[in-house]
Amino acid sequence: MAGKGLSVLGKLRRPGGYPAGGDTIGIPMDNQRAELVLGRLQLLITRKLDGLLQGDYLGLLPGPGSEAGESREYRPGDDVRRMDWPVTARTTMPHVRQTTADRELETWLAVDLSASLDFGTARCLKRDLALAAAAAVSHLTVRGGNRIGAVVGTATAVTRLPARPGRKDAQGLLRTIAHTAPQPGRGNLGDLIDALNRPPRRRGQAVVISDFMAPVDEWSRPLRKLGVRHDLLAVEVVDPRELELPDVGVMVFTDPETGRTHEVQTADPVLRAKYAHAAAAQRAEIASALRGAGAAHLRLRTDSDWLIDIVRFVAAQRHARTRGTVR
Numbered sequence: 001m002a003g004k005g006l007s008v009l010g011k012l013r014r015p016g017g018y019p020a021g022g023d024t025i026g027i028p029m030d031n032q033r034a035e036l037v038l039g040r041l042q043l044l045i046t047r048k049l050d051g052l053l054q055g056d057y058l059g060l061l062p063g064p065g066s067e068a069g070e071s072r073e074y075r076p077g078d079d080v081r082r083m084d085w086p087v088t089a090r091t092t093m094p095h096v097r098q099t100t101a102d103r104e105l106e107t108w109l110a111v112d113l114s115a116s117l118d119f120g121t122a123r124c125l126k127r128d129l130a131l132a133a134a135a136a137v138s139h140l141t142v143r144g145g146n147r148i149g150a151v152v153g154t155a156t157a158v159t160r161l162p163a164r165p166g167r168k169d170a171q172g173l174l175r176t177i178a179h180t181a182p183q184p185g186r187g188n189l190g191d192l193i194d195a196l197n198r199p200p201r202r203r204g205q206a207v208v209i210s211d212f213m214a215p216v217d218e219w220s221r222p223l224r225k226l227g228v229r230h231d232l233l234a235v236e237v238v239d240p241r242e243l244e245l246p247d248v249g250v251m252v253f254t255d256p257e258t259g260r261t262h263e264v265q266t267a268d269p270v271l272r273a274k275y276a277h278a279a280a281a282q283r284a285e286i287a288s289a290l291r292g293a294g295a296a297h298l299r300l301r302t303d304s305d306w307l308i309d310i311v312r313f314v315a316a317q318r319h320a321r322t323r324g325t326v327r
Contacts (some may be wrong), residue, residue, distance in 0.1 A: 038174060041132060044307065045139045071095045105204055106163055107141045108196050108230075109134055109150035109173075112210035113180050114187030115256040119239060122303035126237045127182070129300050130209045133235045135174055136310050137207050142170040152177055153192035155185030155257070160195065186257040189214040193222040196230075206230040208295075211237045212286045220289040227294040234295040236286065239302045243283070244276045 071084045074094035084097040111134055117126040134150070142148050148170055149163030159180070161173050189210055196206055206226050212219070212234075226232055245251075245266045254261045266272060290297045298313045300306045 038135070038171070038178060041135050042139065042171070045136055070098050072098060105141060105146045106202055107137065107146065107148045107205040107207065108163065108201065109137060109148070110192050110196050110206070110208045110210075111150055111152045111177055112187065112189055112192060112208075113152060113154050113177070113182070114189070115155055115182065115184055116186075116211055116213045117237065118182050118256050120302045121239055121241045122301075124302050126211055126239055126302060129237045129302055129306060130235075131174070131178055132306050133207075133209050133237070133298075133300060133310075134177055136307075137233075138170045138174060140314070141205065142167055148173065150177065151192060151195040152180055153187050153189070153195075154180060154183040155187045156183045158192055158195050184257070184259065186214075189219040190222050193219055193226055197222060197225055200229070204230055205233070207233045207235060209235040209237065211242075212290075213242075216285055216289045220293065223289070223293040223295065232293060232295040234290045234293075234297050236290075236297065236299045237302075238283075238299060243279045245272045247272065 071087045072095065074083070074096050078096045082096045082098075084095045087095040087097075111130060113127060113130065117130060120126055120128070138148055142165070145165055147163040147165045150161045150173055152159045152161065159176070161176060164170075189212070192210075193208060208223065208226075223232070223234070245264070247269075248266050251264050251266050252261055253264055264271070287297060296317060298310070300309055
């Protein structure tokens with residue numbers, strides 16, 4: 001059952017939500033409605049995440065920090081890169097160096113708004129889900145003097161929004177993302193990610209929000225380069241029709257990036273099986289490339305409650321990554 005998160009996003013384009021049958025492509029963004037939904041979105045995120053993610057320092061990726069702290073004995077699962085070799089040599093027991101969590105963080109978003117995200121067959125478009133992910137990252141990072149900036153990519157341009165502190169500037173950033181007009185054509189995800197690599201920035205957090213439908217070779221190298229310097233999170237936005245086809249007879253598919261159409265007989269079980277197999281292989285390749293870049297991987301679907309998915313992801317990250325961190 002769709003939760004409140006989907007209910008809010010489902011009203012982003014028009015008062016009555018989306019028409020039956022998932023025909024959502026090309027629905028324009030109403031500015032007044034976008035402002036209303038952004039306000040509801042912020043309230044919903046605040047209530048949900050503040051209520052469940054308590055701690056001294058909240059964040060979507062609570063990294064170990066960079067300031068050296070005390071040492072303690074090694075435990076299975078600890079990062080071997082934090083081994084304290086001088087203490088290990090003196091005590092003859094493996095020790096790891098604890099670190100103090102950073103209190104000021106600079107977060108950069110790379111938000112892919114290419115035409116392939118103007119698609120959705122459930123309660124929202126993938127584009128709307130990307131906005132929700134950006135809002136959640138903003139809420140969990142903009143506090144205590146933290147700064148957040150973004151690069152927003154369409155088929156024709158990459159817009160850079162400078163990193164600034166404070167909720168007011170964060171809301172302005174989300175407003176710009178929400179009002180970015182859809183552009184026909186295919187964007188370059190690799191160039192968008194590279195916009196975070198140049199010019200070099202202080203170490204911080206980088207979040208890439210996309211459906212990653214572009215060829216993996218196009219974006220995997222820039223993403224690996226980004227992961228070397230920053231704490232990296234990849235938010236993959238998925239629609240269920242990209243994973244499997246329903247048995248509904250003849251369907252006409254339109255590529256949102258090229259405009260080409262193609263009729264498909266979905267009643268053919270062999271075709272549906274081949275489609276599901278190819279889709280699974282594609283998603284496995286994407287997941288492998290994200291792991292290779294050292295990115296934490298969060299998958300959001302247009303047919304599930306994105307708020308619950310984010311809460312589970314953050315809770316798991318906090319449990320796995322804060323071991324040995326001095327707060």
